[in-house]
Amino acid sequence: MTRTFSRRNSTERRTRPPARSEPAAAPAVDQDSLVEQYSSMAHAFEPRAVGALLRLLDVILGGLGLALTAPLWLVIALALRLSSLRGPVLYRGPRVGRGGHLFLMLKFRTLAPDAEQRLGPYLGPELTLLTASEVTRLGRLLRASKLDELPQLYNVVRGDMSLVGPRPIRPAFFAELCTEIPQYWQRLVVRPGVTGLAQLRLTREMTWAEKLAHDLEYIADQSVRLYLSVIFTTARLMVLRPTDQAVLHRLP
DSSP, rough: OOOOOOSSSSGSSSOOOOSSSSSOOOOOOOHHHHHHHHHOOOOOOOOOHHHHHHHHHHHHHHHHHHHHHHHHHHHHHHHHHHHHHSSSSEEEEEEOOOGGGGEEEEEEBBTTTTTHHHHOOOTTTTHHHHHTBBBHHHHHHHHHHGGGGTTHHHHHHTTSOOOEEEOOOHHHHHHHHHHHHHHGGGGGGGEEEEOHHHHHHOOOOOOHHHHHHHHHHHHHTHHHHHHHHHHHHHHHHHOOOOGGGGGGGGOO
16 A cells, blocks of 8 residues: 655754744634644545554553553552642643544643643743753652653543554644644644654654654554554663663664
8 A cells, every 4th residue: 555654754854943032822722723724734644454453452552551550540649639739630731633633631740730821832942941840849750750641541542642653732832833844734644642753762852843754654654563662662661761772763
């Protein structure tokens, strides 16, 4: 079957989001508008049988993960409540999903109360830098161990996300990225993922275009083997935390 996407494209040019010395308020985003724009701008993508198989794996592995980690959820929730009486235990943030549909992505709260309002206008390296000052002591531990991502297993079972795919983007900046990198719309042909090639190979400080190249590679080369390889490599990194960056490039 002919693949729609190539492994590398013009998006690999080093395009960075414009600097924001004085951040503007995040624009409101209309879901219907995103869905319509995606439908009109996205390139044709013929669904493949492997998509249904990967969805089945999402349900099986995501459901198994939920069952096995349920006791850990209770421990983390209790620790978060004891560490701070303010704010909810779970963070619910709007993200752009497949086809432009918005959904609420879940995470255990790792930031100080009301941090989202203060960080809302930022993106990229600025966001990375400012977020560090908002992370709580317990939040640093959860982030370092990636345990703050556990609630996304619920998003996976619901069908909002996949275990593997492009990371979901906040809607306030999705249209901006599509203006700077028109091919960005092509990420929406699949569900966003808890982990993915771009997350394994790159850092948040790299350009959005470089991250997109790896996302499109996964979309073009979707297979059970690649899906499982990304999951196992992610698990290995979480457990072993290797300092040898070469391990990140041993994926098929």
